[in-house]
Amino acid sequence: MDSNLIAPVGVLGFGVEGQSTFDYLVRNGVKDIVVMDKNPVNLPEVPAGVNVKVCSGESYLDGLKDCVTVVRSAGVYPMSPALFKFQMNGGLMTSQIQLFLEQxxxxxxxxxxxxxxxxxxxxxxxxxxxxxxxxxxxxxxxxxxxxxxxxxxxxxxxxxxxxxxxxxxxxxxxxxxxxxxxxxxxxxxxxxxxxxxxxxxxxxxxxxxxxxxxxxxxxxxxxxxxxxxxxxxxxxxxxxxxxxxxxxxxxxxxxxxxxxxxxxxxxxxxxxxxxxxxxxxxxxxxxxxxxxxxxxxKSYETLPFRMEFKGEKKGIEFFNDSYATRPDATIAATASMKRPFALILGGSEKNADFTELSQILVNERPNLKRIALIGATAQRMLESLLQAGLKVTANIFPTLEEAFADSLNIGEGGTVIMSPACASFGLFKNYKVRGQVFDKLVENV
The missing domain is CATH 3.40.1190.10 (Mur-like, catalytic domain)
Structure with a gap:
């Protein structure tokens, strides 16, 4: 048992990482645990002899007053006033990675x-x-x-x-x-x-x-x-x-x-x-x-939805780059295109700046022949592309299915790549679901 973990130990954030921390504490014999999360908490089965206090909702950080040590989940911002006060009052804060590297x-x-x-x-x-x-x-x-x-x-x-x-x-x-x-x-x-x-x-x-x-x-x-x-x-x-x-x-x-x-x-x-x-x-x-x-x-195969080559159908190559949720990822992906290509762009709004992406697509991607835009960012992206001097066909579509159908107009000898430069929320639960929908569309070509 690590000497830094003086009980009661708080688990701050109870997503996948927090649940792993909870399991670790129980494995290591910690008897007093405080679970804190803004969202409702579903506790796993707690072994006999382990006392668990749950603090959830808006005042979930009130649980800090019952802790000597806190294991912060990665998504919890560590510089909040509540955590600063906790440490000023002698509380110890650590994290999963810190504990792993120590042990x-x-x-x-x-x-x-x-x-x-x-x-x-x-x-x-x-x-x-x-x-x-x-x-x-x-x-x-x-x-x-x-x-x-x-x-x-x-x-x-x-x-x-x-x-x-x-x-x-x-x-x-x-x-x-x-x-x-x-x-x-x-x-x-x-x-x-x-x-x-x-x-x-x-x-x-x-x-x-x-x-x-x-x-x-x-x-x-x-x-x-x-x-x-x-x-x-x-x-x-x-x-x-x-x-x-x-x-x-x-x-x-x-x-x-x-x-x-x-x-x-x-x-x-x-x-x-x-x-x-x-x-x-x-x-x-x-x-x-x-x-x-x-x-x-030489035998390494790419991870799913990261510039994943989906094969060639009817003379058209298909690449699934759904994981590209930022403009710089799409800049990198489009640099690899050898043939004339159609690009599917757009998704949910994270207020990213599309200026550099637009300028590179317009000025440094001569084989980009058409763009299909989807999602909440579509209009803003189109305006940014036009401002950069876009000359090729670019249209907004309500669904990925319609954007995909339009992209097939690239024709034989071309490439269709979905590299959205945006997250997927709104139209899809996450980038994986968006990627799966694209894969299905390719299958049906």
Whole structure:
């Protein structure tokens, strides 16, 4: 039992992560637990001898007065006045990731953060390690909650964590191998500023030991700045010029003189080379040979709804990029289009700025031939595209089905890609449901 967890222990937020924390506390013999969530709480079966107090509704934070320690779920903002007061009065606040890093028996922990590409990079690292016979598990923001990884942990395992800014924000420990992907601006509806967002990301590297390793993108200024805070001796840079440890030129990745050609891989999308470079360097830091990592990556298949190639029908290629819920994801996806293409754009309103996306689509995507817009953002996106000087056909449709039917007008030799640049709420429950609907439409072509 960890000495930091002085009871009563509060579980702040009772979604998937909070329920995992509750299970962890019960497993570790904590007898007094306070569950706090704004939403109604459905408790699992509580073992005899464990006292649980539930605080929900608007005054759910009143439960703090009954706690000595609080385990904050990632989605709960840690700088609220109530939590500040709790700590000023001697309360201890921790998190799932903090507890995992304090207690893990894994031989190495790899942490991956960034605005884009975290899920793909984490799954690539796991794929390489598995192919090379290294026992590994994925957790954190992707896969299972981190504390669930402690259940059947063995000392020969590598634990790979995908970490969001929410999870990193209060961390005072860093993983052995840290991977910092491209960092732009995100979650400003939660963070107070861009500086706070990037400062949270920096906790991934800030507390590394000298014998750790940091992998980063040299050409992305915010990412390079975060990496500069790492005390690790080993730093591996991914570069688009010729002075990195991994160099990307066109559709070729070179590390230590060994080359990987995108055309030999199952993934599509030239931007995936950044993720492949980062994954390979992370594995190199774990002792994997570059040639073995590259060989493994040739058989890696993309995650669902992330620039997923759905095949060719009636001479038209189809790509499902429903996971692209931000403009920069759509910019990256459309850069990979080789043929004339039709783009399905739009979704729910998060007040994103579409100016850069519009300018790039209009000025740097000459093979973009038509656009079908859906969702709450459709009108605003259309206005932004027209302002950027759009010359190709662009129409608004009430449903994805109608947008898809219009996109088929791209004709033989063309491509249809759904890369919405927006979240899906409103028309769909989430990006997965939107992706499933697109897949069904492709099946029926």
């Amino acid at each position: 893990t028996k894994s031989k190495k922990v790899v942490g991956v953060t960034g605005t884009l590409g975290k899920g793909s990079t984490v799954s690539m690292i796991s794929h390489i390690l598995t192919k090379c016979g290294v026992n590994n598990e994925i957790g954190g923001n992707f896969g299972v909650p981190a504390l669930d990884l402690l259940k059947d942990e063995t000392a020969d395992r590598v634990s790979i964590l995908e970490l969001s800014s929410f999870q990193l924000m209060t961390l005072s420990l860093s993983p052995d191998v840290a991977v910092v992907l491209r960092v732009s601006t995100e979650h400003l509806d939660w963070h107070q500023s861009v500086e706070e967002y990037r400062d949270a990301k920096a906790n991934l590297v800030r507390w590394q030991k000298r014998d750790g390793a940091c992998v980063y993108l040299k050409d992305a200024a915010p990412t390079a700045k975060i990496a500069s805070e790492s005390p690790a001796k080993t730093k591996y840079a991914v570069s688009l010029s010729d002075d990195g440890d991994a160099v990307i030129e066109g559709a070729t990745l070179t590390i230590d003189g060994t080359k990987l050609y995108l055309e030999d891989c199952k993934v599509r999308g030239i931007y995936q080379l950044e993720n492949m470079a980062a994954a390979t360097l992370a594995c190199k830091a774990l002792g994997i040979k570059v040639a073995d990592a590259f060989e493994a990556l």
